[in-house]
Amino acid sequence: MWQDITLQDVLIVSTLMFFSGVYGFLTRRNLITMLMSVELMLNAVNINFVAFNYFLHPENMHGMFFALFVVVIAAAEASVAIAIIIGIYRRFKSINIEDVSNMKY
Amino acid sequence: MMSITFHQAVFYFFSAIIVIFSILTVTSKRILRAATFLLFVLLGTAAFYFILNYAFMGALQITLYAGGIVVLIIFSILLTSHVGERFEPIGWGKMIASALVSLIGAGFTLYVLLNADFIPTQAPLPDASVKNIGTALLSYERNGFVLPFEVVSLLLLAAIVGAIVIARKEPHDTENPNNE
Numbered sequence: 161m162w163q164d165i166t167l168q169d170v171l172i173v174s175t176l177m178f179f180s181g182v183y184g185f186l187t188r189r190n191l192i193t194m195l196m197s198v199e200l201m202l203n204a205v206n207i208n209f210v211a212f213n214y215f216l217h218p219e220n221m222h223g224m225f226f227a228l229f230v231v232v233i234a235a236a237e238a239s240v241a242i243a244i245i246i247g248i249y250r251r252f253k254s255i256n257i258e259d260v261s262n263m264k265y
Numbered sequence: 266m267m268s269i270t271f272h273q274a275v276f277y278f279f280s281a282i283i284v285i286f287s288i289l290t291v292t293s294k295r296i297l298r299a300a301t302f303l304l305f306v307l308l309g310t311a312a313f314y315f316i317l318n319y320a321f322m323g324a325l326q327i328t329l330y331a332g333g334i335v336v337l338i339i340f341s342i343l344l345t346s347h348v349g350e351r352f353e354p355i356g357w358g359k360m361i362a363s364a365l366v367s368l369i370g371a372g373f374t375l376y377v378l379l380n381a382d383f384i385p386t387q388a389p390l391p392d393a394s395v396k397n398i399g400t401a402l403l404s405y406e407r408n409g410f411v412l413p414f415e416v417v418s419l420l421l422l423a424a425i426v427g428a429i430v431i432a433r434k435e436p437h438d439t440e441n442p443n444n445e
Contacts, residue, residue: 164270164272164273165272165273165276165316166383166385167383167385168378168379168383169276169280170313170317171378172375172378172379173280173283173284173313175371175374175375175378176283176284176287176288176371177283177284177287177306178371178374179367179368179370179371179374180284180287180288180290180291180367181287181291182363182366182367182370183291183363183364183366183367184290184291184292186359186362186363186366186367187291187355187359187360187363188291188352189352189353189355190296190346190352192296192300192338192341192342192345192346193291193296193299193352195338196290196299196300196303196338197290197291199303199307199330199334200287200290200291200303200306203306203307203310203330206310207310207313210313210314210317210319210322211317214317214318214319214390215383215385215386216383216384216385216386217386217388218386218388218389218390218391219388219391220391220401220408221391221393221397221398221401222408224319224322224391224393224398225398225401225402225410225413227322228322228325229413229417231325231326231329231330232329232417232420232421233417233420234330234334235329235330235333235334235421236420236421236423236424237424238334238337238338239337239424239425239428240424240427240428240431242337242338242341242428242432243427243428243429243431243432244431245341245345246341246344246345246432247431247432249344249345250434255345255346
């Protein structure tokens with residue numbers, strides 16, 4: 161159906177998306193925006209899985225299932241991460257990582 | 266120059282959305298705007314899944330990411346920051362170093378994948394109907410996924426319990442009187 165799109169086109173988009181996530185993870189100093197950068201990277205990887213599945217090995221949809229499990233695990237990870245962020249905010253009154261430098265209880 | 270087909274036009278439109286909004290997500294100075302831009306990126310990803318014929322994956326992306334995670338992120342932003350709050354800029358040195366790392370990484374990856382020889386398959390397209398996906402998820406035969414399915418359900422249960430335990434307010438915290 162989509163013969164006029166090549167695998168490379170999809171991979172270029174996901175590469176740019178992944179490395180903007182890397183940039184955000186390195187420059188952001190706010191826990192929630194760092195979490196958002198991680199979500200960007202996970203999504204780029206998911207696009208890669210699905211694209212490789214579609215263009216190279218479509219027989220058993222393994223790539224799609226892997227992406228499916230990544231999405232589920234990302235949801236679990238985001239919920240726990242946000243719980244931790246809210247706990248940190250209660251204790252330190254800030255979610256800036258410069259203010260949360262001591263991990264002591 | 267060859268003309269652009271309708272398929273390609275749709276694909277390039279969503280590619281542009283994804284690239285532009287992912288860059289805006291990581292450079293925006295306001296946190297709520299960054300979350301909104303992230304929502305557009307996730308919807309663009311869902312559009313990619315629809316383009317690649319995986320309708321179930323796209324629906325999952327919209328409901329779980331765009332509907333679930335972004336709402337969760339926006340709620341936590343509203344709980345922890347002022348809406349119009351701007352980030353204090355980080356130092357130029359750090360910013361340039363991070364940009365350099367990302368650009369070098371992106372350049373290297375693009376170099377590798379543009380020179381790679383991907384052999385497109387001639388196999389017929391998979392039947393990605395919900396019926397097939399459900400059968401494969403619960404099958405314990407060769408291409409079945411019942412073990413990761415069950416493990417993931419346990420993981421989700423653990424995540425639910427963990428999130429509740431971590432975010433719960435402690436009724437009387439004697440060690441830290443400042444804790445509200």
